[in-house]
Amino acid sequence: MDQKTRAARGRALLELHRTGGGFVMPNAWDPGSAVLLASEGFKAIGTTSAGIAFSLGRPDYNVRDARLSVDREEMLEVVRKIAAAVDIPVNADLEAGYGDEPADVADTIRMAIDAGAAGGNIEDTDAARGRLFDEKPAVDRIAAARGAIDAAGGGFVLNARTDAFQFRFPGDDALGIAIRRANRFIEAGADCVFVPGVTDPALVRTLAREIAGPLNIVVGLNDATAGAFELIEAGVARISVGGSIARSVMALVRRSAQELHALGTVSYARSQIPQRELNALFEAALRTRTNAGLSSTARSTAP
Template sequence: MSAHPGPDGHTAFHRLHHTGRPLLLPNAWDHASAAALVRRGFPAIGTTSLGVAVAAGLPDATGATRAETLALARGLTRLPALVSVDIEGGFSERPEEVAALAAALDAAGVVGVNIEDGRPDGTLAPLARQCAVIEAVKERVPRLFVNARTDTHWLAATGAAGAPRLSVTAERLEHYVRAGADGVFVPALTDEHHIASLADDLGDTPLNILLSPGHHTYERLAELGVRRISCGSLLFRAALHSAVELAWSLAHPGSDPAPLPGYAETESLSDAFMAAHG
């Protein structure tokens, strides 16, 4: 697959969401992780904003990794795979600037982007503003698969907001679809009844759920009507965990392994770097 997949690549990525089985999208953070996933046989690769940020010593979801994200995307499209890129909130408050970034990614060979409505201060972007962003991107690059993420449940899971109401989530998803989103994403949503309800309401619009080991499985999400399953930062955190535990076990044979680090613990790895370069 070339760095410029053209209409066939974009069409192929859209079709992966409508095969009757969910698209399992593993998320890479650098060339090696992406290349290894492609070599294993995954036809499509996403990126993880947490992995990209922490690998660069930067905070996640603050708009600090635009350059790193674009550079990584340009490299990954040289691989024989379809590439979707997490662009956080678009790295700008101006819809036209987000659309310009989307156009640059499309020109590099990217077939999809993930755009979130969560803000660094723990609030959600105004609904009208987020719809304007989606509309601007789809107007500028109609063929690009826009996965519109709402952080209604994610902010609650990370302690940045109170308990979410499914009606608020559903309202946002409905508006994002009307604005042109090709798929919608609700990370941290784990309730099976709520997942099934949203999937049913969305009809042909693919619902993307973040895989949460211990809450559900690929097969169960498929039964609930989910069309796309993302790994998020899971692979990045697992890779860090495996490397550290291997090194520790060499120096301390027989020691008990530490638990897999969570999102906050992993993000804190950037703290020392940020303090030194602040």
């Protein structure tokens, strides 16, 4: 993807956060799922590190044993393929930046930009130790990400994630920690902040009111009862679904396998998308990208 196209997608993604009304951004794990999601009219999609890891037969972000994890290069290669498969902005799940130091995070941001991502998430979780990064290093990591984006010419939406509700301990003021960190991340250059683990509308309303920037909330993470539109009404700018669609697909695969193995029946096939419909969908997507690429080449070589 050329820099002009990538930057235009980044600006379009940023504008979605600024226009008001909120938007829903589902998460893909490979080019096929990305094309399917984009075909339903979403204005942007994200990637899911969990979904990508599971599709590769790996656990999600198991930093306690790096041999089992999907490394940065593997993850960003999938991001590259997803971004190339659709013509809408793609936000990359960049986990904790693939390193503790601010320089590591800056490198990851540069690589995500090169991969064609229009934006990316950076977590404040030191998963190897099962806790949040101390606040100052967490802020420094976001500031380094911002610096890398600015040096690249902008056009990339930085979404700073705080896991204050995911890694809280007895006596912690998770709400206060989340609000304080979120505002410090915005001051350090984040365009949006992501607070997973919260779906109660009243709590979300407080977060949206007290955080001085767009708020991202995930639904489908812990339960299937939260409603995206209800949370947008509570003040959320962006709704994502993390790995929930990917995990649901895995559940279908397992149920299908269990049925086939135990009963020899294929009732699962009743819900499949017809072959002809999928062929038409993917052919149209490929033609659109090919024509866009030819048009871009023609413009760049015109006298």
